[in-house]
Amino acid sequence: MLTNLMDYLSSGSNIMFFIFAVLAIGGAVSMISLTRVVHMVTALALTFISLAGLYVLLNAEFVAFVQVLIYAGAISILMIFGIMMTKHQGEEEEEPKRPWHNGLLLVGVLGLFGFLFYAIQNSTFPAQALEVQEKNTLEIGKLLFNVHVIPFELMSVLLTVAFIGAIVVAKREED
Structure with missing residues (x-):
């Protein structure tokens, strides 16, 4: 099973896919975990840019360009503009302390990742002919x-x- 992982990581495009996927997932998780709205928008912009990188790896340059231009640029700026135009209270509500929450969350995430890794490693995908347009x-x-x-x-x-x-x-x- 580890040899499959090493074979997978021997290609540069697979390494970039892994980096972009981790950044996209990390940005999405950060977006829903953070408490300040500006930090949330920054994490969302990271997710958008990571998705654009994934689109480049799929040879969809136009979709990647639109992703960066519209989502990472315009939508993020629009959200920040909306935050600046609205009034916010200076005080933030304190969440109740849950000592086991982060530990159980980590165990659940690692279990899900392990299950998905095992399922993907043991599955076979049929090879399909890919017809790539030169000028998509x-x-x-x-x-x-x-x-x-x-x-x-x-x-x-x-x-x-x-x-x-x-x-x-x-x-x-x-x-």
Whole structure:
């Protein structure tokens, strides 16, 4: 079983997959574990960027670019802007102390990881022929502007209306 792991980690792309997967999972767990909202948004941005790295490893450069541009950039900045615009109390509520909580959580996580590792190591996956497009961004553009042009334009109108609505709501609260 350990030889399978060593064979897996002998490739550079597999090592990068492991690093990006650990960062994505770590960022997601940190996001739900942290108590300060700004720290949560930073952990969420780490998760978004790690997912973009996974998309690059899957040869989906366009999806990775959109992931970084829209989610890691725009959504994270929008969340931080929303945090800055709202009023927060200076005091935070203290959680009750649970001494065994972290220990039981660690045992559960290690047990789940061990079970998943054992199941993946003992399973066989059929080999499939993978047909990779040379210019996948060009193909996405052709599909987007030929086949799916109506939904694309409807989404742009919807986002414009939502943006205008957000400005109107912000102006009302300011007055």
